[in-house]
Amino acid sequence: MVLYNLRMALKSLKRNPVLSGLMVGGIALGIGVSTVFVTAFHIFSMNPAPEKSESLFYVKIDNWDPNRPWNDDDPSSTPSQITYRDMVGIMESDIPTFHGGSFKTSVFIHPDPEIGRPYKALSRMCFADFFQLFDPPFEYGSGWDRNSDSGPEAVVVLDHETNQKLFGGENSLGRMVRVEDREFNVVGVLKQWRPFPKYYDPHNGAFEKPENIYMPFEHFRPLEIRSAGNTSNWKDFDWSDFDQYLASEAIWIQMWVQLDSPDQKGAYMSFLNSYTDSQRELGRMQRPNNNKLLNVMEWLDDREVVPEEATSLMIISLLFLVVCALNLIGILLGKFLTRAPEVSVRRALGASRLSVFVQHIIECETIGIFGGFLGILVAVLGLRAVNSLFAGETFEFALDTHMLLQAILLSLVAGLIAGLYPAWRICSIPPATYLKEQ
Amino acid sequence: MLNMKQVTKVYRTDTVETHALNSIDIQVSAGEFAAIMGPSGCGKTTFLNVAGLLDTFEAGTYHLDGQDVSRLSDSQMSRIRNQKIGFIFQSFNLIPDLDVYDNIDVPLRYRRMSSKDRRASILQALHTVGLDARKKHLPSQLSGGQQQRVAVARALVGEPKLILADEPTGNLDSQMAAEIMELLSRINQEGCTIVMVTHDQSIADRAKRRVNLLDGKVVENPTETPAPIRSVAGFAGVKSQR
Ligand SMILES: Nc1ncnc2c1ncn2[C@@H]1O[C@H](COP(=O)(O)OP(=O)(O)OP(=O)(O)O)[C@@H](O)[C@H]1O
Ligand SMILES: [Mg+2]
Numbered sequence: 001m002v003l004y005n006l007r008m009a010l011k012s013l014k015r016n017p018v019l020s021g022l023m024v025g026g027i028a029l030g031i032g033v034s035t036v037f038v039t040a041f042h043i044f045s046m047n048p049a050p051e052k053s054e055s056l057f058y059v060k061i062d063n064w065d066p067n068r069p070w071n072d073d074d075p076s077s078t079p080s081q082i083t084y085r086d087m088v089g090i091m092e093s094d095i096p097t098f099h100g101g102s103f104k105t106s107v108f109i110h111p112d113p114e115i116g117r118p119y120k121a122l123s124r125m126c127f128a129d130f131f132q133l134f135d136p137p138f139e140y141g142s143g144w145d146r147n148s149d150s151g152p153e154a155v156v157v158l159d160h161e162t163n164q165k166l167f168g169g170e171n172s173l174g175r176m177v178r179v180e181d182r183e184f185n186v187v188g189v190l191k192q193w194r195p196f197p198k199y200y201d202p203h204n205g206a207f208e209k210p211e212n213i214y215m216p217f218e219h220f221r222p223l224e225i226r227s228a229g230n231t232s233n234w235k236d237f238d239w240s241d242f243d244q245y246l247a248s249e250a251i252w253i254q255m256w257v258q259l260d261s262p263d264q265k266g267a268y269m270s271f272l273n274s275y276t277d278s279q280r281e282l283g284r285m286q287r288p289n290n291n292k293l294l295n296v297m298e299w300l301d302d303r304e305v306v307p308e309e310a311t312s313l314m315i316i317s318l319l320f321l322v323v324c325a326l327n328l329i330g331i332l333l334g335k336f337l338t339r340a341p342e343v344s345v346r347r348a349l350g351a352s353r354l355s356v357f358v359q360h361i362i363e364c365e366t367i368g369i370f371g372g373f374l375g376i377l378v379a380v381l382g383l384r385a386v387n388s389l390f391a392g393e394t395f396e397f398a399l400d401t402h403m404l405l406q407a408i409l410l411s412l413v414a415g416l417i418a419g420l421y422p423a424w425r426i427c428s429i430p431p432a433t434y435l436k437e438q
Numbered sequence: 439m440l441n442m443k444q445v446t447k448v449y450r451t452d453t454v455e456t457h458a459l460n461s462i463d464i465q466v467s468a469g470e471f472a473a474i475m476g477p478s479g480c481g482k483t484t485f486l487n488v489a490g491l492l493d494t495f496e497a498g499t500y501h502l503d504g505q506d507v508s509r510l511s512d513s514q515m516s517r518i519r520n521q522k523i524g525f526i527f528q529s530f531n532l533i534p535d536l537d538v539y540d541n542i543d544v545p546l547r548y549r550r551m552s553s554k555d556r557r558a559s560i561l562q563a564l565h566t567v568g569l570d571a572r573k574k575h576l577p578s579q580l581s582g583g584q585q586q587r588v589a590v591a592r593a594l595v596g597e598p599k600l601i602l603a604d605e606p607t608g609n610l611d612s613q614m615a616a617e618i619m620e621l622l623s624r625i626n627q628e629g630c631t632i633v634m635v636t637h638d639q640s641i642a643d644r645a646k647r648r649v650n651l652l653d654g655k656v657v658e659n660p661t662e663t664p665a666p667i668r669s670v671a672g673f674a675g676v677k678s679q680r
Contacts, residue, residue, distance in 0.1 A: 347492070352517070
């Protein structure tokens with residue numbers, strides 16, 4: 001019966017190819033536009049570290065003002081970064097498989113004068129474990145080892161672009177780079193790396209590129225480097241005094257740990273709680289324990305990294321699809337009602353109201369499906385246009401099977417929206433009325 | 439076969455109330471070939487629509503093939519139409535997009551039937567009406583008489599017990615009308631009950647029984663009928679005149 005109805009639907013579509021083309025085109029436009037924006041939304045809300053997203057945890061500690069929560073509107077909120085002293089304190093723990101705080105800053109790089117003038121580059125101050133936690137791909141060499149953290153040794157990891165700039169893309173392991181007023185030894189060069197979003201530090205632009213160079217965290221102290229990212233504070237101190245800065249309640253460090261089992265996670269959580277308990281005894285952290293371990297997706301949710309525009313554009317594009325479908329209602333109604341005599345004959349010959357309804361819904365869904373396939377083509381072209389806006393990036397907006405299925409599903413829904421009322425109208429006509437004349 | 443008691447059908451519009459069927463009593467026995475006659479507007483089509491479960495009625499009872507069909511759901515009525523009743527209309531009412539074969543196929547599509555059985559039934563019906571060679575023609579490629587023969591084939595393909603025909607020869611010239619009547623008589627002889635509306639006395643004369651309708655009421659007039667008529671009993675032993 002479905003096949004029969006399908007055949008009837010195709011016959012009906014063939015009868016008026018121009019009208020059918022317009023209807024299919026309308027759905028295709030709606031599907032195309034909505035698929036582009038749903039895909040964009042999907043990419044913005046993608047899991048950037050699918051393999052590790054359940055074992056990487058962002059650490060939050062509540063060192064905030066006893067009189068005011070971190071977020072006035074949400075008493076259960078915990079500050080989004082931690083202080084230097086707390087990072088040092090909790091890095092005493094040997095429970096995590098890997099751990100380390102890091103922050104973004106900017107430093108002067110002094111290239112060989114033959115190559116160019118000194119320039120400002122973004123740098124991430126981090127620990128050896130950073131490269132284990134986030135697995136950036138290496139072109140040459142690797143990250144430094146834990147021993148180089150203390151000291152700290154004058155080692156540096158360059159990103160692909162910086163290695164291009166300074167060394168023409170050659171294997172630069174062992175070469176020296178001058179950062180600020182010191183020489184650093186290149187131990188690793190990254191390949192193109194574009195975590196999307198930049199989950200390890202989504203502050204100041206969750207979809208920004210990663211930093212250009214990576215240096216052992218403790219160099220920040222002799223170089224007196226401060227964070228170039230967000231810093232928040234609630235308790236006054238003398239900002240010009242670097243030691244006061246380090247001992248302050250100012251938060252500017254992103255702390256990550258890898259905990260591979262629930263036991264490990266439980267143990268680390270108790271460690272954090274006993275750490276904050278002990279700090280409370282020292283007169284700090286007068287708020288109740290409110291430590292948090294957020295896995296990657298929880299953390300991105302917490303930061304609300306999906307741009308509001310992506311969400312609202314997706315919703316608007318879906319509404320646009322609904323409008324496209326609603327537009328079809330009038331056309332379909334007219335088309336179906338001119339067929340009243342034929343339907344009445346079918347009714348006389350034994351078609352129930354339901355089978356007439358089903359026949360016409362299937363016709364609408366046929367239009368929907370054709371529109372869906374054409375719409376996928378529109379979406380592919382649309383995404384190509386979007387990609388050309390992001391030319392030179394290593395990520396790409398592309399359709400996957402999930403999105404294809406979704407486009408087909410949406411086209412079925414659109415067909416249903418367009419078809420329900422006309423199909424109901426045509427199935428409820430009184431057959432006797434239309435049999436008298438033809 | 440068909441037994442209506444006190445059936446009333448009222449059409450209400452803003453200004454008038456038409457008693458299209460005015461507590462009509464009529465019985466048609468199995469195997470009969472009845473011609474319904476009467477002036478225009480007397481309710482003949484309305485009677486066929488009610489008899490064919492295409493329309494509901496306000497009062498009275500209606501038994502079809504022994505079953506009370508006075509108050510049924512849409513799907514029950516559709517099933518009875520599909521399995522027990524065949525319709526033939528004055529204006530043929532073929533589906534213009536479907537070829538002859540597919541038109542005859544329509545009633546079979548609304549019952550469970552294998553495609554093999556369907557095909558056999560359709561070819562058989564085509565053979566009965568003598569249109570074997572035209573099964574790929576569209577209705578627009580056929581003469582009026584041929585179209586009506588397709589409609590007859592479509593009415594009988596489901597092997598109904600009752601065929602309801604509303605002026606089946608009204609749009610045909612006398613030659614073609616005679617052919618259709620021939621066909622209907624033959625179908626009737628094979629056991630199918632036929633109720634036919636007509637304006638044409640000579641056509642009506644070919645039926646075994648005549649029923650006159652006037653203002654929604656039955657006026658049976660045995661003196662005008664050439665064959666002895668018992669209004670309730672069947673027609674066993676009576677030959678149709680040809
Ligand atoms: N849908 C309707 N709404 C209102 N009145 C109707 C409707 N259908 C039929 N009638 C009225 O019911 C009466 C019977 O109509 P019906 O069509 O049964 O007549 P008929 O005997 O078939 O006439 P004809 O020989 O012209 O076909 C007429 O007076 C007609 O005006
Ligand atoms: Mg009539």
